[in-house]
Amino acid sequence: MKLQQLRYIWEVRRHNLNVSATAQSLYTSQPGISKQVRLLEDELGVEIFARSGKHLTRVTPAGEAIIELAGQVLRLTENIKEVAQEHSDERRGSMAIATTHTQARYALPPVIAEFTRKYPDVALHMQQGTPKQIAQMVSEGQADFAIATESLELFTDLILLPCYRWNRCVLVPRGHPLTRLDGALTLEALAGYALVTYVFGFTGRSQLDDAFRAQGLTPNVVLTAADADVIKTYVRLGMGVGIVAGMAVDEALDSDLVALRADHLFESSTTKIGIRRGTFMRGYMYDFLARFAPHLDRDLVDAALTAGPRHEKTLFDDIRLPEY
Numbered sequence: 001m002k003l004q005q006l007r008y009i010w011e012v013r014r015h016n017l018n019v020s021a022t023a024q025s026l027y028t029s030q031p032g033i034s035k036q037v038r039l040l041e042d043e044l045g046v047e048i049f050a051r052s053g054k055h056l057t058r059v060t061p062a063g064e065a066i067i068e069l070a071g072q073v074l075r076l077t078e079n080i081k082e083v084a085q086e087h088s089d090e091r092r093g094s095m096a097i098a099t100t101h102t103q104a105r106y107a108l109p110p111v112i113a114e115f116t117r118k119y120p121d122v123a124l125h126m127q128q129g130t131p132k133q134i135a136q137m138v139s140e141g142q143a144d145f146a147i148a149t150e151s152l153e154l155f156t157d158l159i160l161l162p163c164y165r166w167n168r169c170v171l172v173p174r175g176h177p178l179t180r181l182d183g184a185l186t187l188e189a190l191a192g193y194a195l196v197t198y199v200f201g202f203t204g205r206s207q208l209d210d211a212f213r214a215q216g217l218t219p220n221v222v223l224t225a226a227d228a229d230v231i232k233t234y235v236r237l238g239m240g241v242g243i244v245a246g247m248a249v250d251e252a253l254d255s256d257l258v259a260l261r262a263d264h265l266f267e268s269s270t271t272k273i274g275i276r277r278g279t280f281m282r283g284y285m286y287d288f289l290a291r292f293a294p295h296l297d298r299d300l301v302d303a304a305l306t307a308g309p310r311h312e313k314t315l316f317d318d319i320r321l322p323e324y
Helices: 003-014 019-025 030-044 061-088 101-107 109-118 131-139 187-191 205-214 228-236 283-292 298-307 312-316
Strands: 049-052 055-059 093-099 122-128 145-148 158-166 168-173 194-198 220-225 241-245 257-261 269-276
Touching: 003 019, 003 030, 003 061, 019 030, 055 061, 093 131, 093 283, 101 109, 101 122, 101 145, 101 228, 109 122, 109 283, 122 131, 131 145, 131 158, 131 269, 145 283, 158 298, 168 228, 187 205, 194 205, 194 228, 220 228, 228 241, 228 257, 283 298, 298 312
Parallel strands: 093 122, 093 145, 194 220, 194 241
Antiparallel strands: 049 055, 145 269, 158 269, 168 241, 168 257
């Protein structure tokens, strides 16, 4: 059994049993992968993949168990490399962050700027996607950290570290009737307008829907987007009233819009960082976490990584999260 063979079966499943795409991603040949997979199956005495002619059709039950163990072996192998790198040069390496547009555009820039100044020899990679996609990236070892508000809890192999709490604001053009209300903004007032906000599953959208539902109201959402900047664009075009994360408002760039406070209307949301269980943490990775969320010091992160799924949440019971 070779480590290369384990990588091949892991990657074949990750590429939806497309051997050609797997070969392309690994810079090798399709026949070479097929041969090594067959050799591994012969050695183990079981089929990992069911076939129809030359095509792989599904992963067998035995194959599922073998591929899962192969993933663990590959992750441990990466940890061995990281341990060696940490002891040979603790300020050199790489770090991959998977996150959503809102975090990448508004929350992360000052943290990334400080981090790269201190660690110029750490190659930083940022990948964007839906919350579920970025959680899967970390679960499968394609990224070190997943930063999002929703969906991370769906992946039980991730440790979740709460970072900060945030709420929404309502964006309207200057002179809009909502800027002339007597008293505080209400959900009833918002329900009377077309709304432009996040796609369901992004940036705390579920809390927004829950708030209207609790009041017996149905929001008239006419356009949704994953990107706060897209939402602002359509507010400017007069398509509706925008509801975005408060952090997504830039006083200088959005001076043509009015941001109305809405934290009294919606439950606040919590942004978390997801880390795959068993990840070897480099020194600069601890530093990044502490810069993004100052309460996440090394001792607390280590405690969460070793606590297990039943106890990790209780570690944060007495911590007052910062408000963004």
